[in-house]
Amino acid sequence: MAAVILWTAGQYNSFVSLDQETKNAWAQVENQYQRRNDLVPNLVESVKGIAQQEKSVYLGVTEARAKVGQIQVTADTFRDPVAFKNFQAAQGEMSSAISRLLAVVENYPQIKSNENFLALQTQLEGTENRISVARKDFNDAAKIYNIKAKGIPGVWLVSLYGMEKEKQMFEAVVGAETAPQVKF
Numbered sequence: 001m002a003a004v005i006l007w008t009a010g011q012y013n014s015f016v017s018l019d020q021e022t023k024n025a026w027a028q029v030e031n032q033y034q035r036r037n038d039l040v041p042n043l044v045e046s047v048k049g050i051a052q053q054e055k056s057v058y059l060g061v062t063e064a065r066a067k068v069g070q071i072q073v074t075a076d077t078f079r080d081p082v083a084f085k086n087f088q089a090a091q092g093e094m095s096s097a098i099s100r101l102l103a104v105v106e107n108y109p110q111i112k113s114n115e116n117f118l119a120l121q122t123q124l125e126g127t128e129n130r131i132s133v134a135r136k137d138f139n140d141a142a143k144i145y146n147i148k149a150k151g152i153p154g155v156w157l158v159s160l161y162g163m164e165k166e167k168q169m170f171e172a173v174v175g176a177e178t179a180p181q182v183k184f
Contacts, residue, residue, distance in 0.1 A: 011157050018145040022167050025138035029170075032131040033091060039127060040098070043120045084168045091131075092172075098124065135170045142167035 077083045102121065145167050148154045158165050 008157075011153070012161055015145075015148070015154075015158065015161060015163050018141070018148060019163065022138065022141040022145055025134070025141040029131070029134040029138050032127060032134045036094070036098075036124065036127045036131065039120060039124050040094075043124055079164060079168065081168060088170060095128065095131075098128070139169045142169045 077087055102124075145164075146169075149158045149163070149165055149167075155165075157163075
């Protein structure tokens with residue numbers, strides 16, 4: 001009997017640990033999105049004065065950033081499939097808008113030579129890479145949890161413990177397989 005109690009406690013602790021790993025990984029995703037949100041206005045302001053004719057690109061970045069800012073992210077966001085998809089879609093629009101902005105910059109050598117812009121561009125590119133890594137780490141943590149929760153005895157234990165049966169994972173947004181087009 002004592003062995004069963006110890007085994008059950010060990011299993012429970014294992015699920016708690018995996019749950020905390022996914023929460024930590026999710027917090028890192030949010031952290032990188034916040035970093036990007038903080039950098040984008042500075043990047044746009046650095047470029048804005050030089051390429052006025054590309055207002056639609058700047059408006060697109062501004063609108064995408066506003067959409068991202070409107071989504072209230074809570075600890076439950078990644079548990080709700082609809083909220084999670086909305087969050088992913090807004091972040092996907094932001095990534096696409098940033099790609100278009102960086103493509104505009106390629107056509108304006110005077111922007112590329114600006115020291116402040118170059119520093120911001122490097123920061124933003126690094127942040128996009130960090131976001132990608134944070135998403136991967138989150139998916140890895142969710143995968144480990146899901147494997148344990150869907151296997152035996154996990155499938156029975158998650159119900160017994162009142163834990164999530166499955167963690168949501170990041171998926172590419174619709175159209176992500178196609179590079180954004182920038183037309184002048």
